[in-house]
Amino acid sequence: MIRNGIAGKSGSGSGVPWQFTGSSSGTSREGFSPRCRNNKFLITMTTVNKATPSSKTDYTRWRLKSERGRQTWHYLETDEQLAAWPQTVYDKYHLGIDTGLPTLPEATSNLEAARNGLRFFSKLQLPDGQWACEYGGPMFLLPGIIIAHYVTDTPIPDAWKVEITNYLIARAHPEDGGWGLHIEGESSVFGTALNYVVLRILGMDPDHPVAQKARNRLHQLGGALGSPHWGKFWLALINCYGWEGMNPVPPEMWCLPNWLPFHPWRWWIHCRQVYLAMSYMYSLRRSHPVNDLIRSLREELYTQDYASIQFSKHRNTVAKDDIYHPHSPILDVANEILTVWGNWACPKFLQSYARKHVYDLICREDENTEYCDLGPVNNPLNFIARFFTEGPDSDAVARHRETIKDFMWMKHEGMLANGTDGVQTWDTSFLIQAVVECELTTEPEFQDMLINALRFLEDHQIRENCPEMDKCYRQQRKGAWAFSKRQQGYTVSDCTAEGLKSVMLLQKTPGMPQLVNDRRCMDAVDVMLTMQNSDGGFASYEPIRAGPWLEHLNAAEVFGKIMVEYSYPECTTAVVTALALFRGYYPDYRRREIDETIKKAVRFIKNVQRPDGSWYGAWGICFTYAGMFATESLALTGEHYNNSDNSRRACEFLLSKQMEDGGWGESYMSSVKEEYIHHKNSQVVNTAWACIALMNARYPDREPIERGIRLLRERQQGNGEWLQEAIEGVFNKSCMISYPNYKNVFTVKALGMFARQYEEGKAPRH
Numbered sequence: 001m002i003r004n005g006i007a008g009k010s011g012s013g014s015g016v017p018w019q020f021t022g023s024s025s026g027t028s029r030e031g032f033s034p035r036c037r038n039n040k041f042l043i044t045m046t047t048v049n050k051a052t053p054s055s056k057t058d059y060t061r062w063r064l065k066s067e068r069g070r071q072t073w074h075y076l077e078t079d080e081q082l083a084a085w086p087q088t089v090y091d092k093y094h095l096g097i098d099t100g101l102p103t104l105p106e107a108t109s110n111l112e113a114a115r116n117g118l119r120f121f122s123k124l125q126l127p128d129g130q131w132a133c134e135y136g137g138p139m140f141l142l143p144g145i146i147i148a149h150y151v152t153d154t155p156i157p158d159a160w161k162v163e164i165t166n167y168l169i170a171r172a173h174p175e176d177g178g179w180g181l182h183i184e185g186e187s188s189v190f191g192t193a194l195n196y197v198v199l200r201i202l203g204m205d206p207d208h209p210v211a212q213k214a215r216n217r218l219h220q221l222g223g224a225l226g227s228p229h230w231g232k233f234w235l236a237l238i239n240c241y242g243w244e245g246m247n248p249v250p251p252e253m254w255c256l257p258n259w260l261p262f263h264p265w266r267w268w269i270h271c272r273q274v275y276l277a278m279s280y281m282y283s284l285r286r287s288h289p290v291n292d293l294i295r296s297l298r299e300e301l302y303t304q305d306y307a308s309i310q311f312s313k314h315r316n317t318v319a320k321d322d323i324y325h326p327h328s329p330i331l332d333v334a335n336e337i338l339t340v341w342g343n344w345a346c347p348k349f350l351q352s353y354a355r356k357h358v359y360d361l362i363c364r365e366d367e368n369t370e371y372c373d374l375g376p377v378n379n380p381l382n383f384i385a386r387f388f389t390e391g392p393d394s395d396a397v398a399r400h401r402e403t404i405k406d407f408m409w410m411k412h413e414g415m416l417a418n419g420t421d422g423v424q425t426w427d428t429s430f431l432i433q434a435v436v437e438c439e440l441t442t443e444p445e446f447q448d449m450l451i452n453a454l455r456f457l458e459d460h461q462i463r464e465n466c467p468e469m470d471k472c473y474r475q476q477r478k479g480a481w482a483f484s485k486r487q488q489g490y491t492v493s494d495c496t497a498e499g500l501k502s503v504m505l506l507q508k509t510p511g512m513p514q515l516v517n518d519r520r521c522m523d524a525v526d527v528m529l530t531m532q533n534s535d536g537g538f539a540s541y542e543p544i545r546a547g548p549w550l551e552h553l554n555a556a557e558v559f560g561k562i563m564v565e566y567s568y569p570e571c572t573t574a575v576v577t578a579l580a581l582f583r584g585y586y587p588d589y590r591r592r593e594i595d596e597t598i599k600k601a602v603r604f605i606k607n608v609q610r611p612d613g614s615w616y617g618a619w620g621i622c623f624t625y626a627g628m629f630a631t632e633s634l635a636l637t638g639e640h641y642n643n644s645d646n647s648r649r650a651c652e653f654l655l656s657k658q659m660e661d662g663g664w665g666e667s668y669m670s671s672v673k674e675e676y677i678h679h680k681n682s683q684v685v686n687t688a689w690a691c692i693a694l695m696n697a698r699y700p701d702r703e704p705i706e707r708g709i710r711l712l713r714e715r716q717q718g719n720g721e722w723l724q725e726a727i728e729g730v731f732n733k734s735c736m737i738s739y740p741n742y743k744n745v746f747t748v749k750a751l752g753m754f755a756r757q758y759e760e761g762k763a764p765r766h
């Protein structure tokens with residue numbers, strides 16, 4: 001029997017305050033505009049249109065709060081609250097409400113266009129100095145967060161329920177009604193099964209047409225039995241899948257000697273932290289008690305009768321279209337052995353010792369990150385682990401109930417989960433550098449914006465290492481910057497580099513306050529100098545700790561290159577450009593090591609250039625992104641188009657991809673397939689990156705660059721902004737992620753560089 005989800009659940013929420021019906025307004029998937037009404041939710045009850053939301057909250061009541069980098073969305077319930085907390089331009093912008101920002105005088109030059117871009121973007125700066133934005137894309141994050149709420153009896157605010165539902169409706173595949181690994185991907189079992197569960201937990205009736213359609217799609221894909229490993233895990237937690245059908249994640253592996261080349265401390269940090277918490281729960285094999293919703297889901301998610309499923313036979317059942325990285329034979333053998341080990345061979349004392357050890361690491365992760373945790377997968381996992389172990393009233397659970405909110409984002413389509421707890425440091429650094437390229441740092445109209453941005457970076461430099469950092473296998477972090485905020489506390493090589501560059505560049509600008517002293521700049525350099533790999537390159541969070549052969553143990557199925565760190569041209573460039581800038585200001589500090597590091601790093605950049613002149617970008621889409629960085633590394637050692645074969649080949653590659661309209665456009669399939677695949681349309685972000693790359697290389701013919709720049713100008717709106725186009729970012733080769741600020745930052749940078757270097761003939765900064 002199929003019933004309404006919330007009804008059967010004890011503790012969290014007692015029914016839904018609205019009906020899921022739908023509106024017949026006929027607005028498009030992307031384009032519905034927010035409605036206003038006095039109080040609470042505006043509920044429409046008309047016939048269902050597959051692409052329209054069921055009900056809406058009142059968008060004039062949402063506020064983005066930013067407290068020292070921590071950003072959370074709030075729905076104001078009372079008129080007093082509304083009066084006390086007016087809606088700002090940035091709230092409106094992110095919610096898709098008309099901001100009322102004026103049309104600016106038409107730019108008569110490229111520099112003026114860059115100025116207009118900055119005038120617009122400055123209005124989106126938050127009071128604490130940073131630029132928040134949506135960081136969505138992946139479709140497997142929201143389920144973890146919602147399942148964590150469900151399992152831990154944490155109430156989900158009503159406004160969230162409405163808007164998460166709206167988001168999932170807006171982002172369902174327009175034809176088949178399922179969800180993929182990411183917003184632009186094809187429907188998969190992973191995406192569809194888990195987001196279906198989310199809708200049901202939030203109270204959607206299984207007979208709702210959106211649920212029906214998604215379920216049909218799931219069944220066409222073979223049902224939830226074909227979920228990949230991580231999907232099976234979340235389903236097992238809510239008692240909709242048998243633990244015996246999970247490939248093992250034994251906590252005992254954490255008790256192996258550290259010298260073993262496959263010890264988990266050597267894994268890429270995200271993989272490590274996810275499997276750490278998973279191993280704890282796997283060993284507990286604890287699931288949420290069965291209730292009406294769970295009984296119902298058990299019937300809805302599968303194509304066969306739930307009671308008839310022998311889960312132990314389905315450890316390796318994964319839907320064909322979900323697989324990006326198939327199991328290796330070694331992994332299959334290891335899984336067989338570890339299943340026997342876990343079921344029969346592992347001594348009880350060892351199991352309980354391992355569990356304690358893993359739990360200690362989980363607690364350290366919470367404490368080292370002020371309960372933010374590394375990301376939106378291990379945050380909800382740690383939350384559940386702490387709840388299972390310390391109970392609902394513990395301090396740890398109370399803190400998790402707060403930090404989990406940092407991952408939620410509200411936009412015109414509804415509410416979603418961000419890929420991190422924000423993009424604060426990263427995007428703020430790039431904005432500063434764009435202004436520097438435009439040589440507008442001393443313009444009075446941008447002073448306040450820049451000082452605030454500098455204050456933000458100062459506040460978010462990490463000041464202390466983790467206590468007993470070796471015990472939790474943490475990288476040095478004193479002096480580093482994280483991708484998001486200081487509290488999260490994870491060193492990232494290129495975030496440290498971009499943070500340091502931005503601080504130094506601003507602090508050398510006349511009139512800027514000196515907030516970060518010399519010692520702190522040196523601390524940042526010290527961190528970076530611990531991170532070079534033997535191939536000369538730099539990885540993301542840590543130096544490489546094990547070889548790529550460990551990918552044979554990649555059990556996640558849906559992602560590539562997840563097991564270990566790799567050297568990336570992007571991270572490498574960021575670090576060497578920061579070191580070079582630092583060397584200019586502090587010529588005596590660790591000079592020999594810095595010189596040596598830069599030399600080796602540039603050699604790495606050359607070594608990984610492909611024969612066609614391109615570089616594969618691991619974090620942005622894709623070859624245009626990496627091209628922008630790698631050409632900057634080359635320029636650093638004086639290598640340009642006119643004197644370097646590497647630089648020349650880079651230019652030729654990019655020019656061969658320029659589209660008829662003068663722009664560049666790369667499909668996300670470039671990242672997936674590792675070969676350049678054109679997007680059907682040119683994209684402002686790819687165009688800006690390609691133009692910057694050509695300018696880094698001092699490409700002598702300005703005509704192709706000018707065509708790209710012209711395209712940026714044509715697409716700029718009257719108020720100075722650029723509009724969202726295709727998705728810009730990627731991780732682990734298969735999953736895309738949005739960087740919405742890029743369209744307003746790299747465009748400005750490209751315009752500024754062109755104006756200063758090609759039009760005014762000024763020498764470039766490198």
Ligand code: LAN
Nearest residue numbers: 270274375377419420483492494540570619730731
């Ligand atoms: C990010 C975002 C930023 C990115 C850059 C700084 C751009 C990059 O140069 C280094 C790697 C880093 C920090 C990065 C690593 C992986 C992240 C954290 C993400 C792509 C954002 C989301 C992603 C994370 C792994 C998502 C959760 C998924 C799992 C597979 C655990």
